[in-house]
Every structure is written in C-alpha cells, then in structure tokens.
Amino acid sequence: MNAPAERAPGPLVVGVDGSEPSLRAVDWAAGEAVLRGVPLRVVYACLWERYEGAALARDIGKPTALPLAQDVVGAAAQRARVRHPDLRVTADVVFEEPEYALVREGRNASALVVGTRGRSGVAEMLLGSVSLAVAAHADCPVIVLRGSHDNQATPAVHGRVVVGVGDEAKESAVVRFAAEEARRRGVPLEAVRAWRCPAHESTDHPLLAGEPARLHEKQAAEELEAALRDLPVDVSVRRRTVEGPARRVLVGASHESDLLVVGAKRREGRFGLQLGRVAHAVLHHSACPVAVVPHPERDA
Missing domain, CATH: 3.40.50.620 (HUPs)
Structure with missing residues (x-):
C-alpha cells in the first residue's frame, strides 16, 4: 500500500x-x-x-x-x-x-x-x-x-531567534517552530527559561543561604534541556536560564532578537482570548516581531 x-x-x-x-x-x-x-x-x-x-x-x-x-x-x-x-x-x-x-x-x-x-x-x-x-x-x-524589523525578515539584524520555554516544557511545537525559523535565517536559536525562587523558601541561615535558589535554577535548566532534547543536530542552540518573571525576561531578550517565539494554549470549546499572561505581555511590549505558536492544552 x-x-x-x-x-x-x-x-x-x-x-x-x-x-x-x-x-x-x-x-x-x-x-x-x-x-x-x-x-x-x-x-x-x-x-x-x-x-x-x-x-x-x-x-x-x-x-x-x-x-x-x-x-x-x-x-x-x-x-x-x-x-x-x-x-x-x-x-x-x-x-x-x-x-x-x-x-x-x-x-x-x-x-x-x-x-x-x-x-x-x-x-x-x-x-x-x-x-x-x-x-x-x-x-x-x-x-x-512589533518593534523595529526594518520591514524585512532577512537579513538578520541581531543574529538570533529567541524562544521562551515555559512550564509546558513537553510541548514541542513551539520549540520546533523557533528552531525552523532560526535555521531558515542561518542564526542560532536562543532558548530561554525564566525561573523564580518563591519568597517563602528563602532563608536567613548562613549555611543555607542561596540553596533554594540553586535548586530552582537547576530545575529550570533540566526543564530547558528536556524541551530541547529532540531538536535537529544541525540547529545551533544557546541555552539560558534567567531568574525573574518570564514576561520581563522575554521582553528584555526581545531587544536583541530578530524574532521572539512564545506558545499559546488552545482548548477546544473554550471561548475568549486564549493567551497566557506571558504571551499577552510580550505582544504588547516586545521590541521585535513576536510569533505566537498554538498548542493544544491537555486535560489532566
């Protein structure tokens, strides 16, 4: 057949x-x-x-x-x-x-x-x-x-495509889209995972100072690696974990990017704007073009 x-x-x-x-x-x-x-x-x-x-x-x-x-x-x-x-x-x-x-x-x-x-x-x-x-x-x-894009997709001005890797690290559509855009432009892909240490986990004990933050940073790095695991080997990838709110981190990264890629969940039968807070924020404040890539939201 x-x-x-x-x-x-x-x-x-x-x-x-x-x-x-x-x-x-x-x-x-x-x-x-x-x-x-x-x-x-x-x-x-x-x-x-x-x-x-x-x-x-x-x-x-x-x-x-x-x-x-x-x-x-x-x-x-x-x-x-x-x-x-x-x-x-x-x-x-x-x-x-x-x-x-x-x-x-x-x-x-x-x-x-x-x-x-x-x-x-x-x-x-x-x-x-x-x-x-x-x-x-x-x-x-x-x-x-958004922002200054010189009315053209190429040539690359900043020489990078940035993708925000969120909590749905196993959703690969967003990362795949960003990787293809970077490959088409002949530039590296910069994958960014923002992380934060909750205030209630901080400690004043001198022997434990910084330990909760290190654990959260390590977890962010592992999630980032998992999201990038299946990328083609010919895509040059830069990995970056940054402490801070994802909205602020990605808007900051947009100032040195030719394209910022974020995900947006889609749930069948749901009405209203299906954009998360991060995607909504970067659409309003990014300094470069923003690609919103939909992916289905999985029920628990």
Whole structure:
C-alpha cells in the first residue's frame, strides 16, 4: 500500500488595511514567504465597505479618501511582487470582520502575519484589537510585527531567534517552530527559561543561604534541556536560564532578537482570548516581531 502523499504547506497569509503598519507587514511577510518557499496570500477584510463604502465615498465627495478594497489589496500585492519578482502572490477581499476573516484564513495557512495596529489611531506602542484577537484564536502560528524589523525578515539584524520555554516544557511545537525559523535565517536559536525562587523558601541561615535558589535554577535548566532534547543536530542552540518573571525576561531578550517565539494554549470549546499572561505581555511590549505558536492544552 502506498503511503499517503505529504500535504503541501499552506500559503503565508498577511492581513492588510491600507495603513502604513500593514504595508510594512506585507514587506516582511513577502520575505518570510520566500524563506519558507510558500506562496503569499494578501487579504483585506472589511465589513463596512460592503454596505457603506461606495455611498459614503459619494456623500463626502472625496472618493480618493476611501480607497476601494480592491485598490488596497491590489497595491499591497504589487508591492510584494516588486520586492520579490519570483514569489507567487494572490490577493483577495473578504467582506467580514477582520479578526474573524483572518482566523478562518489561518486554518489553511502555514502562518499568519499581521501588523501592530491598523487605522484606529491608537499609538503604535499598543497592540491593536484585531492583532490581539487573531493571535489569541488562530489555529496556525501568528507573527505580530512589533518593534523595529526594518520591514524585512532577512537579513538578520541581531543574529538570533529567541524562544521562551515555559512550564509546558513537553510541548514541542513551539520549540520546533523557533528552531525552523532560526535555521531558515542561518542564526542560532536562543532558548530561554525564566525561573523564580518563591519568597517563602528563602532563608536567613548562613549555611543555607542561596540553596533554594540553586535548586530552582537547576530545575529550570533540566526543564530547558528536556524541551530541547529532540531538536535537529544541525540547529545551533544557546541555552539560558534567567531568574525573574518570564514576561520581563522575554521582553528584555526581545531587544536583541530578530524574532521572539512564545506558545499559546488552545482548548477546544473554550471561548475568549486564549493567551497566557506571558504571551499577552510580550505582544504588547516586545521590541521585535513576536510569533505566537498554538498548542493544544491537555486535560489532566
């Protein structure tokens, strides 16, 4: 019996809305698609334009102030083709709320790329509601382009990809994703495990001072090693355990990283934002692009 054919990877999907952050996302996503060897799919999701766009443009007498959806998505796709002539690019307009449309697009995508914010007028240091919703619900990895990324996935600026290894050390999807991103860029993977010594375990006895901390640090190192055990041998890995809250440790590491990778649990049937506190914090404060990789939450 012949083995089933391996499924080809889906396209890389990037969401656009005509704003400058979304156009920078197109530039970055085009480079990432080339690295992955997959097509780029540009999607403009807009609910209001289906019902009100043309009428509103006529009413204000300035049709150029409200570019048609096809113009927006077409210009974004052409921008990607100019930067990477050999890249296969498709574009589509979806008349639906952006967060719902992009999450659905993610079901057949190898990854989703979104900008920090759209045309809401919110300061760029804050994460837009669409980007947050997509990162919290998509079934595929979501890359949110925070910080300074020079509008391109390569060449590497800082020469490293950082992955945060959390309590779910046995969940390998996050580490595998980070390892592949590092390999594509030709840079080392830096695996970081934050640890803390609870205050009630500290002691003032001079012979025991520091012992609880050493035990917690040792446990963090063992968990980190377990998480990296199955990585391919051709991936260069730097291991680092750091005392402190994981949110602070990873945001600090983002200042010297080209991509920060974190995990997000997904539990079937659960509603609301499925992001942990660490992922939520780095999405708001990271100094570099953040990849949120979903993994199923296992019942006890």
